[in-house]
Amino acid sequence: MALILSPAPLEAAIPTRTPELIHDDVQAIAVARRLAADFARGAALRDRERRLPWDELEAFTASGLWGITVPREHGGAGVSNETLAEVVATISAADGSLGQIPQTHYYALEVLRVGGSAAQQRFFYGRVLAGERFGNALAEIGHKDFQRRTRLARDGEAWRVDGRKFYCTGALYAHWIPTLVMTEEGGRDVSYLAFVPRDAEGVAITDDWDGFGQRVTGSGSVSFDGVRVEAQWVVPFLASFERPTTIGPFAQLLHAAIDLGIGRGAFEATLPLVRERSRPWIDAKVERASEDPLAIQQVGEVAVRLRAAEALVRRAGRIVDAAQRAPDERSVAEASIAVAEARVRTTTASLDAATRLFELAGTAATLDDLGLDRFWRNARTHTLHDPVRWKYHAVGNYYLNDRLPPRHGAL
Structure with a gap:
């Protein structure tokens, strides 16, 4: 399978229209069922030929479902987790890959809800409601030594990110890539989640996922070479598990x-x-x-x-x-x-x-x-x-x- 570096033009990941606003749990489930009926029709072909689901993801995002966990006080539906699980299951029944792609998007929103500042929540919730998607760059292969993991280093008032990640589900299709990074504080390594813009200089997305299942999740590699990240895009992560x-x-x-x-x-x-x-x-x-x-x-x-x-x-x-x-x-x-x-x-x-x-x-x-x-x-x-x-x-x-x-x- 040929590897494709940054396989779609960046403009392909730019929202083409403002998503619909979903108001409650009942509406979220109804919208998921409607989309699932559409997604099921092409699922076998997408899987067989490994066709990346750009059009389906645009419809998925435009439906408003990617914003349903944004709290009501920030303009979202703030649906229950029971409803969210039903939405994900409904889409996954139609196409397992499409059901998995937003998993880390919702995960990043939960990290923001738990550990983000009020300003970070306002900013990123607003971006999601405007149609932007989060991917992920959390996992690394074989790096047990923290010093070799993806690092976050000060660069004046901002930060720089260097490293390489794999199993980056959704990064291929994302506008932002929440990335698990390590930095030293007080003599110990501390982890953060850095929200890296997909189009930032030094970001390379490689479509090298060749698993026999979940074939179009875009779960390949992302590398970071001195990528500049603004301080307000960095959210505490380790503290959220302590x-x-x-x-x-x-x-x-x-x-x-x-x-x-x-x-x-x-x-x-x-x-x-x-x-x-x-x-x-x-x-x-x-x-x-x-x-x-x-x-x-x-x-x-x-x-x-x-x-x-x-x-x-x-x-x-x-x-x-x-x-x-x-x-x-x-x-x-x-x-x-x-x-x-x-x-x-x-x-x-x-x-x-x-x-x-x-x-x-x-x-x-x-x-x-x-x-x-x-x-x-x-x-x-x-x-x-x-x-x-x-x-x-x-x-x-x-x-x-x-x-x-x-x-x-x-x-």
Whole structure:
């Protein structure tokens, strides 16, 4: 696969129109459902040919959904986390990549809500409501030594950023790239989130994500070579985890919603295949596959597992809402555990739904022109973000020993 440096002209990422303003949770879900119906039609082709979804992202942004977590006092809808999770799941059912792209956008807004100054919140909330998107440059490969990580250094009244990041989901399509940076303060390394303009001199975005799933998320590399960043674009990050905040469970809730949506999409693709194209097994002695009692049982199992995952995601969203309203050590721990429980179930439910699709639909489902393998590839790729075994450990340790889970973005 050819690598593309800064693959679209910068003007392609400039908002073409002011987004619609979504006013409440009901409207947000209705808009997501309408968009999902449009996005689903081209999902298989985008995945097969790795067509970057610029037009779809413009429609997604213009819909107003990228601004729904902006607080009401700043002009946004301030929707509940239960609603946000449903929006993400709805889009992910149509196209897993499109559902994942704004995950770090919402994450950056949560970091701003928790740790940003009033002036930073006014500025960046305003940019989002005007149609600008946040990507991310958080992860690095193989750099355990803090001195080698992406650094933030003083440059007069501003800062300079130097380093290289990978797994930068959404950066390809972003106007701003929130970047995890390290700097030395008082003899120790401290982390910040620097909001770097995509078009800043010294920023290079490389489209080198070649995972077999989530293929058009733009999760490649970003490098920074002496990139100037204004002081007001730098938000505390480490401090947001030294005290109880909802940044970690909020991020994980969105991952759970993505997995739930991919599982829903696989299940929805299974049903018409079984009804209309699959052949019944000879020993079932029925005319249609939809009358095969063992097929009926398996469809029921997948449905129940998805409904259980859905219920846990909704419950987790409500508990994260409560922790945001009154964050303390116990409420944030409860939110983390609730989200860990949801992620365990959405991981297994999405993988199960994507696998059963082929077991139930039969060999015809493997035909390349249908593109049904994307559900399993997307589920398998996205569920690798954080190990489920450690979520089971956190949940068990909490109930058995009253041990509060660690505060970080991966639990």
